[in-house]
Amino acid sequence: MILVCGAGGFIGGHLVRKLLDDGKTVRAVDKKPKTEWYQLHDEAQNIVLDLSDEANCRLACNGVDEVYQLAADMGGMGFIEKFRIECMRSVLINVHMLESAQKAGVKKYFYSSSACAYNVDKQQEVTSRGLKESDAYPANAERGYGWEKLYSEMLGQEYVAERGMEVYIARFHNVYGPNGTWRGGREKAPAALCRKVATVVETEGSSMEVWGDGKRVRTYMFIDDCIMGIQKIMGCSKLIGKPINLGSEERMSVDGMIDEIESAAGICGINRVYQPDAPKGVVGRASDNTMIREILGWEPSTSFHDGIKITYDWIHQQVINSRSGKKVLD
Numbered sequence: 001m002i003l004v005c006g007a008g009g010f011i012g013g014h015l016v017r018k019l020l021d022d023g024k025t026v027r028a029v030d031k032k033p034k035t036e037w038y039q040l041h042d043e044a045q046n047i048v049l050d051l052s053d054e055a056n057c058r059l060a061c062n063g064v065d066e067v068y069q070l071a072a073d074m075g076g077m078g079f080i081e082k083f084r085i086e087c088m089r090s091v092l093i094n095v096h097m098l099e100s101a102q103k104a105g106v107k108k109y110f111y112s113s114s115a116c117a118y119n120v121d122k123q124q125e126v127t128s129r130g131l132k133e134s135d136a137y138p139a140n141a142e143r144g145y146g147w148e149k150l151y152s153e154m155l156g157q158e159y160v161a162e163r164g165m166e167v168y169i170a171r172f173h174n175v176y177g178p179n180g181t182w183r184g185g186r187e188k189a190p191a192a193l194c195r196k197v198a199t200v201v202e203t204e205g206s207s208m209e210v211w212g213d214g215k216r217v218r219t220y221m222f223i224d225d226c227i228m229g230i231q232k233i234m235g236c237s238k239l240i241g242k243p244i245n246l247g248s249e250e251r252m253s254v255d256g257m258i259d260e261i262e263s264a265a266g267i268c269g270i271n272r273v274y275q276p277d278a279p280k281g282v283v284g285r286a287s288d289n290t291m292i293r294e295i296l297g298w299e300p301s302t303s304f305h306d307g308i309k310i311t312y313d314w315i316h317q318q319v320i321n322s323r324s325g326k327k328v329l330d
Contacts, residue, residue, distance in 0.1 A: 001025050003064040003106075005051055005097065006071035008032045010180030011112070011172075011226060013039030015068060018227050020044060029060050030071070038179045038329055052092040057100035066108045067101050068230070069094065074145060075186030077211075080116070081279040084144025094152040098159050098167075108166045110234055111156050113243060115173045115285055116146035123282035126217050126253070130288030133171070133243055142281070153243055160241035168233050168240065173247025173287045177223030177307065178314030184330035190220060190257060190311060197261045198316040200270055202323060207271035211278035214255035219286045221247045222307030225300035232296050239295065247287035248300045260305055264312040 002019055006012040008030030016028050020043050031050040034040055049056040051071050061067065072090040074080060080087050094111070101109050118131050119140040141147045149171075156167040176190035183195055189211075196208040221229075229246045233239055252260075255272070262268050289299045322328045 001027055001064045002066045002068070003027045003029065003060055004068045004070065005029050005060070005093070006069075007044070007046070008034070008037030008040075009070065010038055010177070011175055011223065012068075012070045013037065013041075013179055014177070014223050014227050015070070015230065016041050016044055018231070027060065027064065036329060051097060052089065054096040054100065057093075057096040058104070061097070061100045061104040061106060064101070064104060064106055066110075066234070067097065067106050068110045068112075069097050070112045071097075072112075075181065076188035076192065077279040077281045079186045080142070080145040081281075087145035088148045091148050091152060094155060098155060098165075102159060102163050102165055106165070108168070108234060109156070109159075110168045110170070110230060111152060113149045113153050113169050113171045114146065115171050115245070115247065115287065116142040117150040117153065117171060118146075118285070120146075120282055123285045126215055126284045128284040128286070130219075130249060130286040131245070132288045133245060133291055136243070157241045166237075166240050169243040170230060170233050170246040171243055172221070172226065173245065173285075174218050174220045175223055175226045176220055177311050180223075181330060182315045182318055186330075189218070189254065190261075190308060191315060193254075193257055193261055194308070194312045194315040195319060197258070197265050197267075197270065198312070198319040201265055201267060201316070202319055207273055210254060210258070210272045210274050212254060212280035213274050213276055214258070214272060215253055216280055216282075217251050217253050217284040217286065219248045219251055220257075220304055220307075221300045222302035222304075222310075225302050229292075229298075229300060232298055236296060244291055244295070245287045245289060246292070246300070247289070248302075248304070249287055249289050250304055251286050252304050257304070257308070260308050261312055263305075264309040265316070
């Protein structure tokens, strides 16, 4: 039995689908009502549990061989800058899940960390070099969400050292794709920009708001690469207790993203109304994939051009459905 925590969310829903396709028996857990899960797979054992409660973690881990811990209170920059307490409270999930998994005799445990765990002083230029795994120290993570991720990484490493658990840790770099949050305040930049472009298309508008000045840079990973990377990491004993980047090295500015999304939409020339006082995060963040190439002989390879087309088409349809009064998930 494989347990996926946060299965009602974006990455969790895709992971459950892949595990089921691979013939695995899956227990899918999320605190949201099942009607709010982005993907609900009937073949899985779907359970609603709040994993910030230790008793629920013990129940979820009963009879489980592997755990994929993706559950967290998080969202895009607008959410994590405003709700730091909620983000930091996710530590309850990780404390209780690690202890419950160890007591249940779980053989392998995956923890989804984030590039927000990296030292922010190393991300202050658009041209800042790609972040190596060692750049998390000396520690100076993003307030709230980043510090919680870094602490939970360390906790997992201590369960390796002291209790002999097989804990695998991946630092995600901006995962995007279909079947995820696209409006409501928790969406990340690619989804938000796809929604804004699709709204312009559907309303025959001419302008859209853009947080920041359009110059800030990130690297973005398509969901299929993320799922493949998770499975490859979990299959490599060299990575027990060793945090590793999971992201693309293809750099993309906010303006560059909008250019690609306009191309996917078949339009160009939307007027961009920049909002310099909006949440925007560090200036430049990119993944350095040296370690993952050396250890796994693999790295995410889907171009942003290809991935954002799939993402835009899905979000555009959600915008159409919403405007016509159909029920959609945010």
